[in-house]
Amino acid sequence: MKARHSIIFIFLLLLFSLSCGKEPVFTEMSTSRLKIILKGTLESEKGYMSPFVTPAANSTSVEDSDHANDSVDDIKGPSEDVYPTKLMLDIAEIRLGGKKISNYRQTFSIALSDSEPFFNGEGIELKTDDPGDGRYDTVEIFFRKMIFDNAKIYKSTGSGFVYEKDAEVIFKEKTVTGFDFNQLMVNSYWDSLRKESDQVIRVFPMVIPIIGGLNYNKENNETVLEIRLVFKNFIKKYEYDYYDSGIYKVCHYYAPSDWLRDVRAGESDIGRNLHGVAKALVKGQTGSITVSNPSLGYVVAIPADEDISDYFISKDGKLIRDDVKGDLPLPPNYPGAYISAVLDYYLKYEKYKNDWNTKRADLDSSSPAGLSDILDKYEYYWDVYESTVKGTGYGLKIPPYVGYGTSVTFNEMAVGSYKFYRFDAPAYGQLNTSFTSLNGGNVVTINAGANTGF
């Protein structure tokens, strides 16, 4: 008997002494070393922000003057339209390189104002758990809802449109006025050519590249992942057409500008016009530098191994789309069993057929790259369009470091080599179409601490 007891005792002693885990799991769970900051600006540097512009809702910068080719075409410049005052975001989940790091539901109601941390460069912190060690090149945010307020519904009277009411939507389990444009964030036009277009919501998740990557190591100090979505001074008005009990209605709502992927009359898909970028910083491994700007505008820095041509398009998206000869018109929506609406539909359908034939003849008479088959030509034009608007990969890249002013100090740059550029402030609702090299195009190495500027 005594021998048995001794064996059990020795076995337990061994168990206790061999418990040789090296990672303190409970300490790990109770600490947070990764801080995710979300900003709504093109600029990354607090104190070097272009001021918020609040144009009139019917100004040409918010509602295109060229209505014939614009989303807003049925009712132009109604007096009831008001520029939005609030952005509402509902985030369901965050992943890092495809791995879940946060499934906390987080909602934000943000005033469109320079005093808001979301717009003044400070940023709002997202709740998250820490990831495992490793390198991550993308961060994915699952947006459940994105809403701007002041969306207005107008209904057709037969001879015109009258204001009916403000659009309403559920946000944070409460009814609010506004329009959830999240549901329309399908890749503009391009996706609608594909069978699976309804499933391709480009913000669920929105895949955001981490420029320079995030090398997460638990041994490091706090790591900050800054995510920027370009909302500030990049908001445009759109028109959503629909039938309600046989009555044709339009809703005027606001969403990120279609500067890159032009949204035209009758189209509802507005996706891939929300541009995002992320960058990672490890506290204690950052440097600062002050850069002089020859004239008021933006100063940007990108990693030396990146190609600046990934960060701009050569001309406005509207002009890029004009080059597409296979840009066929969209058919009208069937209104349901309401006689007057159906008659109206058939009229629109006749016009659609006529427009379609005109466009087809235009496409047929062209011979891009020596192609003769009309389907090959159609594919060719759209492929050119997609590559011109940087449709492959993560889309148009946004520089990781951006400041506005005649002299910009980047206070926290991850150590490494960078190229610096500048560009003039673009018009409201637009981004840049060219860059000018700074420092003679020479690569600048940023070391920890203060660096010599230029």
Place this chain on the structure above:
Amino acid sequence: MKKHFLSILVFFICISACVPELFAQSSRKKYFSKPQIGLWYGPVTPIFETSEYLKPDLGGGVFFRYNLPYDPLKIGIDSSYQSYGSEGVNSVTLIPLYGNLLWLLPIDLPIRFQLKAGGGACKVKMQPDDIEQWEPLLMLGTEVSFPAGKLANVALRLDYLCIYEEHMNGGKKNGHFFNAGISLYFNLNL
């Protein structure tokens, strides 16, 4: 739902097995003094600071007890499976494996009270960090049991488990868990 069903099932098996024996004679003591093997099932919950980042769940386990020459004392081995989720994406799975010393309190009632103390190791698996390791474990507990015939006993067990991490490099917190369970165990003729 499945867990709730299992809990109810175990509970009713225990009760139905023991009701006729609730008022069994005190001579049952000799059966109780035999080696025993059993299983338990019930709520497991993180406590103290551990409750700030993990959520309660249900767990279950098995155990074996052996007599010592001194009658009121027994030595036992316990193992269980406990999985905890969190409000976020973290989850922890524990497989404690420990030995304990049980002391039968000298109270002459059909219902028996025991105190337990022991130690061993616990396999700790954390996701999504994919950490899997053995860690030292200490435990304290109590058990209220009554005989359910010559063969079986039914008990309510309450255990506190401490997974000791403060000895590790960077370890600032330990894991604290409370297990409550209904257990059914059998007297063996070894």
